[in-house]
Amino acid sequence: MSLSQKVDPDTLPYYNRHADRKIAVITGGNSGIGWYTVLHLYMHGFVVYICGRNSSKVNKAIKAIMAEAKRRSELKGKEKNEAKVVHGSLLYIHADLTDLKSVERAAAKIMKKETKIDVLINNAAVMAQPYEVTKDGFEIQLQTNYISHFLLSMKLLPLLRNCDSQPRLITLSSLGHNLQFKYWNLTQDWNYRPNMIFTWMRYAMAKTSSIQFTKMMAIKYPDILCFSIHPGLVMSTNLFSYWTRLPLVGIFFWMLFQIVGFFFGVSDEQGAMATIKCALSRDFSIEEDSGKYFTTGGVESKPSFVANNLDDAASTWIWTVHELRDRGFTL
Ligand SMILES: NC(=O)c1ccc[n+]([C@@H]2O[C@H](COP(=O)([O-])OP(=O)(O)OC[C@H]3O[C@@H](n4cnc5c(N)ncnc54)[C@H](OP(=O)(O)O)[C@@H]3O)[C@@H](O)[C@H]2O)c1
Structure with missing residues (x-):
């Protein structure tokens, strides 16, 4: 049995959005792990704001998720003869994580519509891309995977803190964060060749920063349950x-990934289970669990010693706050 099968979503709480309006916000909910995360939150009665950069992709995902939820509920109803659960609702919010102004606007739109958020899931990412600098002046993986989520979380913080029942902040990191074997100043942009090697340093740095961010949030805001995850x-x-x-070599990488997936991989849905558990389980307490790192299926684990070091986490935090303030963002 794979680790992820340890989570049975049916054992996690269901809510009725008419009686108990639960709000979730997720980035990158239109594909992969995010798609299944949205599906389960929706099936558990959440109103889910999906922050994405492409309205047609997100709206297509919304339709498909609603259809899949209906199909599953009907199937379950027939099997168990259970009363129908009330599904939540799904809403699109435009947010391009390579553009900090767009992230700020997305947060402002949500602030206008809601008075609280129960769960914020920083899920979106890009991985192992060629070196590129965003219009905000950050390396693209660092901004998409880390800095934009930092800004989004800080902007939505008042709504999270306004939730009176264990608000949760979940940030998707990656096993790949372990490639950062020592603390690097975040101005180190690893713009070297070959890309095939140095792009992983950039990804690792972004994903280590995400874990450090979670740890700092847990310390600074002891009213919020903060988790980081390798799915x-x-x-x-x-x-x-x-x-x-990639032309020519793409097929080689595809085969390589298939082989790795066959021996070590899990499905998209199993990949979503750690997030679902962290978002919904009532077994967590802020005192015991906030700041923790979980792997596949929500199994508690230990991140790298760089990600775990609180002095380094504080340095990353201070650097990010200064960089955002220098660009005119108030935090
Ligand atoms: N898959 C794995 O094996 C694995 C392993 C470790 C960690 N993770 C982490 O799990 C999370 C989900 O990954 P996944 O595998 O589900 O990947 P995915 O299917 O590629 O999903 C990534 C999502 O991020 C969105 N995104 C990318 N750039 C964006 C931008 N500039 N603005 C707004 N949204 C943007 C994508 O939107 P578009 O559709 O518009 O591109 C997509 O919805 C990521 O944080 C990833 O690092 C995955």
Whole structure:
């Protein structure tokens, strides 16, 4: 049995959005692990804001998720003859994580619509892309995977803190964070060749920063449950598509990923289970669990010693706050 099978979503609480309006916000909910995370939150009665950069992709995902939820509920109803659960609702919010102004606008839109957030899931990412600098002046993986989520979380903080029942902040990291073997100043942009090697340093730095961010949030805001996650190796998602679409060698990478997936991988849905458990389980307490790192299926684990070091986490935090303030963002 794989680790991820340890989570049975049916054992996690269901809510009725008419009686108990539960709000979740997720980035990158239109594909891969995020798609299944949204599906389960929706089936558990959550109103889910899906922050994405492409309205047609997100709206298509919304339709498909609603259809899949209906299909599953009907199937379950027939099997168990259970009363129908009330599904939540799904809403699109435009947010391009390579553009900090767009992230700020997305947060402002949510602030206008809601008075609290129960769960914020920083899920979106790009991986192992060629070196590129965003219009905000950050390396693209660092901004998409870490800095934009930092800004989004800080902007939505008042709504999270306004939730009176264990608000949760969940940030997707990766096993790949372990490639950062010592603390690097975040101005180190690893813009060297070959890309095939140094792009992983950039990804690792972004994902280590995400864990450090979670740890700092847990310390600074003891009223919020903060988690970071490695979801598992899910080789079928779009995260790998830069490599599989490369001319000529793409097919080689595709085969390699299939082999890795066959031996070590989990499905997209199993990849979502750690997030679902962290978002819904009532077994967590802020005192015992906030700041923890979980792997596939929500199994508690230990991140790298760099990610675990609180002095380094504080340095990353201070650097990020200064960089955002220098660009005119108030935190
Ligand atoms: N798959 C794995 O094996 C694995 C392993 C470890 C960690 N993770 C982590 O799990 C999370 C989910 O990954 P996944 O495998 O599900 O990948 P995925 O299918 O590629 O999903 C990534 C999501 O991020 C969105 N995104 C990317 N750039 C964006 C931007 N600039 N603005 C807004 N949204 C953007 C994508 O939107 P578009 O559709 O518009 O591109 C997509 O919805 C990531 O944080 C990843 O690092 C995955």
